[in-house]
Amino acid sequence: MILNQPKHRHYDVIILGSGPAGITTALELSKNPALTIAVIESGLLEPHPTIQTLANVQLHGDLPDDYFPMHTQRCFGGTSTIWGGFCAVLEKRAFIAQAWPIPYEEINRWYPAAARIIELPDDAHRQPVVSIAGTSELVYKPFYVSPPVRFNKKYHSFFQHHPRVDLVLGSTGLRLITGGRTVTALELRDSQEPQLPATSLSADTFVLACGGVGNPRLLQISDVVGQMPVGQGLMEHPHLYAVAEMYLDRDRLPVGAEEDPQIVHALQLSDSYCIEQGVLSFSADFNLQQMTPTVLLGKRREMLHTPVTIRAEIAPDFRNSVGTGDQRNYLGVPTPRIDFHYRYRDLARESWDLFGKALLRSGLGRPSILQPEFRLHDGGHLMGTTRMGLTAADSVVDSNCRVHTTDNLYVAGSSVFPAGGASNPTFTIVAMALRLGAHLASTLKGNAHG
């Protein structure tokens, strides 16, 4: 049901946040008929200007002032109400390098179901990368475009009619109430009537799905931090739009004869080459629009001439962090302080040089030099602030997304990514949320049937 107040005082599972991660977790959890589930959303069905200010942060560093208004939504559906729909599976590089504590297959097995949720073609997971004849250093990687699925539209009916899953709108989670290793309740405040006293809602299990800033902030405010790097290692995907050009041998590219508006074409350094060279993942987008005669490796030929947009992985750096600001929002909660510096220009040049050499060596094409001056654009992909790992000393959640220092608190979303790859994260966020939902559905007993 869709409600303005919780129907029960206690649920089996409370999910905080109704973006793609929260909704997907709820969908999968609801398959266990014994569970009652509440999805708590601070916003309403549609964006509300006052509630939207809860997404404000104090920025220090390289993220532009319009970053959060552009990429964060406090309403049912979360960022799915504004996302562009670009999707690709996460690169295997970080798994081979053991940045993730789980094998790649643990995520890969959930991509087919995730593809159905965000309405991607089967090839998005069946053939996520295609090798190119004559080179092991480069691969072709198509990025598929989701319609884009608006989770609030697609799953409105699910929440409206489901007898055991309640969507509670207009309630903001203030803090978690804990006792030892157990989270017992969530303190809530009415987002539209902040003068009303706070209420609390108890549950057996809690899932945070509030995004790359909201998840660590709630842990910090609730003092669920200890020695864990909560809020540290914030990652983004810097985008450099049309920052270079390249000529490509179209005949060697494994792309169709016709431009498909549902696909964005990219070349990537292959996972094995990245490991060998000790570099991170790197994507170079291109288009198929213009053929031009030029020379390459001693032959004159018609080649694809295309601008290049670069999307790169950056390493987690604990100096990039989410913390406590010195202002308060209208609910009286300290606003988050974001410190973020890309430290990226040298990395961009090194990566492009490596890519350019691989491109020319392979005979696949000729790269231009990177423009001498370029502006970084943010991707709106906040990752890594409750990173997954083996121990509480260097991570926040375990391989099942459970907060190390608790028995019943879990995290969904890209904040658990210990490495972000060079692909848009939504496909992986949904896959990981399905995995978390299935894990909880199989381990929780529930009380729905007494």
Place this chain on the structure above:
Amino acid sequence: MDRRTLLASLSAAAIWLSISSCARLLPDGRLAESGDLGARSTSLTDQLAELADPIFRDYSEGRSVETLQAEMMYKGVISTRHGINHQKVNSLARHEPLIRYKGFYYTQTEIELYALAYLYKDRVSL
């Protein structure tokens, strides 16, 4: 015919003869049989003409056809018998440093090949 035109014509003829006579020198240094000369020399000439591009004018400045031609032959990149050895160009590209020229990357050998092509066509067309 004035003196300037005469000199230009003689220069062009000399270059043509030079490229043509490369046919006699195979990549391994052996002399080719004279019967190989005709068809293959036309092929290399055509190949170079096809690669000639004014964009390489600046790179070719200060370089001579003779030097570039000798260098390309030494590397086994061209011969009038076999024309341009593309396999060799590709192979060298895997190991050579990249050169930045007019906003793009080139391998050392290919940009020298393009400079040769430009100079050759330029002088033949005088």
